[in-house]
Amino acid sequence: MLEFRVDQVFAGYGAEPVLRDLSLQIPAGRVTAIVGANGCGKSTLLRCLARLHHPHSGRIRLNNEDLRHSSTADFARSVGFLPQFPQAPVGLSVNALLVLARHPHRHWMARWSEEDEAARREALRLTNLSDMAGQPLERLSGGQRQRAWMAMMLAQSTPVLLLDEPGSMLDPGHQLELIALLRALADAGRTIVVVMHDLIAARHADWLVALDDGRLAACGSPTEVLNPLLLRQLYGIDSHILTAPDGTPIAVPVRPEDWPLPQALPLPRLKLNAPTGLQERHLVRLLAVLQFILLLDYMVLMPLGAELMRDFDIGPARFGLLVGVYTLASALTSLVGGRWIDCGDRKRTLLTLYAGFVVASLACGLAVEFGALLAARALAGACAGLMSATMMAMIADRIEPERRGQAIGTIMSAFGVCAVIGVPSGLGLAALGGWRIPFFAVAALSALWWLRLYQALPKSPPGAGAGRGSLRSPALAFGWLLSFGIVFAGFLIVPYLGAHLNGTLGVGLRDLSWIYLCAGLATFAAARGVGRAVDRCGAARVLALLMVASMVPHLWLTWLQPGPLWQTTLVFVLFMVLTSTRAIPASVWLIGRVPPPLRGRYMTVNTASTEAASGLAAWCAGLMTGGNGALLHHFERVGWLAAGVTFLSLGLLAALNRVGAATGGALTRKPADQRTPVCEAES
Numbered sequence: 001m002l003e004f005r006v007d008q009v010f011a012g013y014g015a016e017p018v019l020r021d022l023s024l025q026i027p028a029g030r031v032t033a034i035v036g037a038n039g040c041g042k043s044t045l046l047r048c049l050a051r052l053h054h055p056h057s058g059r060i061r062l063n064n065e066d067l068r069h070s071s072t073a074d075f076a077r078s079v080g081f082l083p084q085f086p087q088a089p090v091g092l093s094v095n096a097l098l099v100l101a102r103h104p105h106r107h108w109m110a111r112w113s114e115e116d117e118a119a120r121r122e123a124l125r126l127t128n129l130s131d132m133a134g135q136p137l138e139r140l141s142g143g144q145r146q147r148a149w150m151a152m153m154l155a156q157s158t159p160v161l162l163l164d165e166p167g168s169m170l171d172p173g174h175q176l177e178l179i180a181l182l183r184a185l186a187d188a189g190r191t192i193v194v195v196m197h198d199l200i201a202a203r204h205a206d207w208l209v210a211l212d213d214g215r216l217a218a219c220g221s222p223t224e225v226l227n228p229l230l231l232r233q234l235y236g237i238d239s240h241i242l243t244a245p246d247g248t249p250i251a252v253p254v255r256p257e258d259w260p261l262p263q264a265l266p267l268p269r270l271k272l273n274a275p276t277g278l279q280e281r282h283l284v285r286l287l288a289v290l291q292f293i294l295l296l297d298y299m300v301l302m303p304l305g306a307e308l309m310r311d312f313d314i315g316p317a318r319f320g321l322l323v324g325v326y327t328l329a330s331a332l333t334s335l336v337g338g339r340w341i342d343c344g345d346r347k348r349t350l351l352t353l354y355a356g357f358v359v360a361s362l363a364c365g366l367a368v369e370f371g372a373l374l375a376a377r378a379l380a381g382a383c384a385g386l387m388s389a390t391m392m393a394m395i396a397d398r399i400e401p402e403r404r405g406q407a408i409g410t411i412m413s414a415f416g417v418c419a420v421i422g423v424p425s426g427l428g429l430a431a432l433g434g435w436r437i438p439f440f441a442v443a444a445l446s447a448l449w450w451l452r453l454y455q456a457l458p459k460s461p462p463g464a465g466a467g468r469g470s471l472r473s474p475a476l477a478f479g480w481l482l483s484f485g486i487v488f489a490g491f492l493i494v495p496y497l498g499a500h501l502n503g504t505l506g507v508g509l510r511d512l513s514w515i516y517l518c519a520g521l522a523t524f525a526a527a528r529g530v531g532r533a534v535d536r537c538g539a540a541r542v543l544a545l546l547m548v549a550s551m552v553p554h555l556w557l558t559w560l561q562p563g564p565l566w567q568t569t570l571v572f573v574l575f576m577v578l579t580s581t582r583a584i585p586a587s588v589w590l591i592g593r594v595p596p597p598l599r600g601r602y603m604t605v606n607t608a609s610t611e612a613a614s615g616l617a618a619w620c621a622g623l624m625t626g627g628n629g630a631l632l633h634h635f636e637r638v639g640w641l642a643a644g645v646t647f648l649s650l651g652l653l654a655a656l657n658r659v660g661a662a663t664g665g666a667l668t669r670k671p672a673d674q675r676t677p678v679c680e681a682e683s
C-alpha cells in the first residue's frame, strides 16, 4: 500500500505561490477527500501528487521515495490521475480509452493479454458501462462520460488513484455507486485521493484534507474536520452539522444573513418599435378601427333600448331577442364557417364579410317593422362574428406571444373609444333625428373603412390559414367553456344597461351620453394597461384578478336604486372597465394554448361560443327581468347569476391551468401523433 507525504511544499504558476508551506500526509489504503473553496489549490495539489506539476520548493514522497527521483514507468504503473476536465480525440470509443489505459502495463510489441482483457471487463462492469463500450465518448452524456473516464482509471490497475471531481456530473444513484466503488477499492488496498465540493459526499471519506488559500486548514476524519467554524473559514458560509443514520456528519450549508442579495438587472422589455413592430402597429391600428365600427354597431343599439321598446311597442324580452339574434347568428355562422375562414387569404375573407356587414347596417336603419330589424341584426351579427374570428387569427398569425397582450389590449380599447365618441355621438344623432340615424352613420363609416382596408390591409402570410389537425381535445373544449362563462356573465347585464339606467334609475338620454363617455374613457385607458399587464404578469393571473374584481360591480349595479348621478356613474364605470377588459387576458390566454395550425378554426369556434353566450345571456336576462315597456323587474337576480357564473368560471380557469401544466409535462413524453393540441400553458 502506498502513502503520500507532503513536506513544506510551495507550488504555483507564477511568482505568487498557490500552495504555501503545505505539509500533510495522505494515508495508504484509505479514501482521502480534499475540500476547500474554488481556487484554493486543490487541483494544483493533485497535479503535484501526480508529478504533472513540480513544486517550487519542499518535497513530496510516495512511500518514502521522492517523486522527483522515481522512474516514469514505475510511477505510471503506480499512480493514476483523472483531471477535472479530461479530453479525448473525437471518435475515441470507451473501449479504445480502456486499451490506452492499459498502456503502462504492456510492452509495445505485446499482444492484448488475458490480464488486459480482464482489467477492461472489470472496469466496464464496475462503472456500469458494458452496454456502451463501443460508443464514441462524444455521444455519451456528461455523467456517462465521467463514468467512462473512471473506467479508464480502473483499467490502469494502479494502487493509487488521484481523482479530480470525478462525481460532479453524476446523478444521486451513480454518485452513491461511485462512493461505494471508491470504498471497495480502498478496502482492496488502493490509496484514493479525490477532490470534491460535495460536503455531503465528503463524509464517506476516511480522511479529509481542508485547504484554505493554499494552506492546510485542517485534516483528520470527517467527524473531526466538518464543523461550522471550519466551514465558515473555508467558504464564508454558515452551516448546520447533522448526523446521518450511519453516524457520519452531514454539513448543510446555510446562506449567512449578512450576505447581500444579488441584484439582477431586469431584461430590456420588447417593444412594438422593433423592425417588425411597424407592420404590427399598422395592422393593430387597422383592426382596432374595424373593431370600433363593429362595436359601435353593436353597442349603439343598447342605449337606444328604451326608445326602440317604445317605438316598436315591445317588452324587454323582445328587445333581448333583438340583441340576442345578432349574437346567435354570429355564433351559428362561426360554427359553420370555421373551415372556410382558414381556406383562403384572410384579407379577402375579411373584406367579403365586411361588405355584408355594411349592407346589414344600412338595412337596420331602413327597417320599418320589428321583423325586418330582427333580420338585419341577424345579418350584421353573422358577418361580425366571422370577422372577429378572422381578426383574432390575423393577430395570432402576425404578432408574437409576448406582444399579443398589448396588441389585443389596443384592439379592445376600441370599446372605450366607441363608448367615448361613438355611442354618445350616435345617441346625439338619435336625439336629433331618431334611432335610425346612428345605423346610417355606421353604414357610411363602414363603407369608408372598407375602402381603407382594401387598400392597406396586408395579405395573410403564406400558409397562415392552412391548418390541419383536430380540435377534439378536452383541454381546448374547456377553453371554449371558459370563454362562454366569462361572456355569459357579462352579457346577462350589458344589454340592459341602457334600459336599467334610463328606465329604472331614471337617467335621461343626455346624461346617459355622459355616463357612457366616462366609462369609455376609463375603459380605453384600462384596456391598454391591462394589455401591458398581461404581457408582463401572464394572462391567467390578470384574468383571475379581473374576474374576482368584476363580481363587485355585477352585484352593485344590478342592486342600484335611483340616486345621485355621480354614484350611478361610478358604479357604471367600474362595471364597464372590469367586465370589458376581461376579454383581453382571456383572448391572449386562449390563443396561447392553441397550436398555430389550429388557431383560425379554434378562434372561430371560440367566437361562436362567446356569441352564443352573449345571445343566451341576453335572452335569459330578458326572461328573468320580465316586466312591460322599458321597466326592468328583478334585475338584482341577474346580478347574482352573473356573479355566480363568474365564480364558476374562475374555478374552471384554475382547473385548466393545473391541467395545462400537467399536460405540458406530458407533451414531451407522448409520441407526436398522440399529443394533445395544447402547445403552451401559463402558470
Ligand SMILES: Nc1ncnc2c1ncn2[C@@H]1O[C@H](COP(=O)(O)OP(=O)(O)OP(=O)(O)O)[C@@H](O)[C@H]1O
Residues within 6 Å of the ligand: 013, 018, 036, 037, 038, 039, 040, 041, 042, 043, 044, 045, 084
Ligand atoms: N495553468 C494555470 N496557470 C496559471 N494559473 C493557474 C493555472 N491553473 C490554476 N491556476 C491558478 O491557481 C489557483 C488554484 O487553482 P486550482 O485549480 O488548484 O484551484 P482549485 O481549488 O482546484 O479550484 P476549483 O475548486 O475551482 O477547481 C487559481 O487561482 C488559478 O487561477
